[in-house]
Amino acid sequence: MDTAPQIVRYGALIPCRTAFIDAHTPGSDHKENFTVIGGGVSESPDQHVHIATPHGFNIGAAGQPPRCRNSLHDHRTAEAFFVLSGRWRFFWGRWGDAGEVTLEPGDIFNIPTGIFRGFENIGSDYGMVMAILGGDDAGGGVMWAPQVIEDAAAHGLILAETGKLYDSKRGEALPPGVSPMPLMTPRELAKRPEPSTAEVLPNHVARYWDMVALADRAPCKVIGAAGLLRDRPGFEVDFITSGSASDAPQSRDRPTVLMPVRGHWRVTWPGGSDTLAPGDTMSVPAGLAHAALPSMSGDAGLYRVTGTGDPAGPTWRG
Incomplete structure (x- = not known):
């Protein structure tokens, strides 16, 4: 491993x-x-x-x-x-x-x-x-x-x-x-549907600043069975801010991917640490305990993606 x-x-x-x-x-x-x-x-x-x-x-x-x-x-x-x-x-x-x-x-x-x-x-x-x-x-x-x-x-x-x-x-x-x-x-x-903007937006688009507000105290589940965008496409997406980040190490039974969109994030794991900037992508192995925290004050947002094993589509439910 x-x-x-x-x-x-x-x-x-x-x-x-x-x-x-x-x-x-x-x-x-x-x-x-x-x-x-x-x-x-x-x-x-x-x-x-x-x-x-x-x-x-x-x-x-x-x-x-x-x-x-x-x-x-x-x-x-x-x-x-x-x-x-x-x-x-x-x-x-x-x-x-x-x-x-x-x-x-x-x-x-x-x-x-x-x-x-x-x-x-x-x-x-x-x-x-x-x-x-x-x-x-x-x-x-x-x-x-x-x-x-x-x-x-x-x-x-x-x-x-x-x-x-x-x-x-x-x-x-x-x-x-x-x-x-x-x-x-x-x-x-x-056979292909032609949904309008009004049909697509409510269930398929999430705005950054809305997620910032929702992730003030706990990570915001963005894509998932209970997410803002309710879906089971084979992965889950969480959004984390400085208000919902935790220094408590956690691990998952599948690989986890961390992708900052704003701010710098310090990721720690047993025996190591590193800092991620927007545009960087980190793959955390399954079973490895880790924690991610903003490394400085100011606006900070990070996407976390984890596989679920669900069938990967389809997602349109018109």
């Missing part, structure tokens, strides 16, 4: 700029994708995995300059995002016009499965969102809206039925006997 946590520092994150099918599509061709924990859902062999140890969920991130867009897609398992930096517009539906919400730093969005979703940085600087994907295999890949696949092909990227990308700009072509990824049929597309 591991005896110490593993830490991935924000400044040490290794980006992949060819992770997905829209890597050449104008408007999406400057995004960076990161796989922090787990195998992730990248379609490119160039994607670097920082911590491959199974946790029951995956942690990833997307970094994008202003007005850069992540194209409409879906996963077979749950997907939740929280904003680390920047201002982001999330949108969903077959054409991305069924509904939308704007998220600020610290806000979290537990996106329903079965619905195409995309997002773009609408701030003035480079921004980053952190992603939690249910399951160790993250659902086996990404399902793209048909127009995304067609646009990508027009700019040289072909997605094979195997889920692997081939780049004609690099002289690559589909191997013999391998067909392109088929587009969803009209019948399949017609």
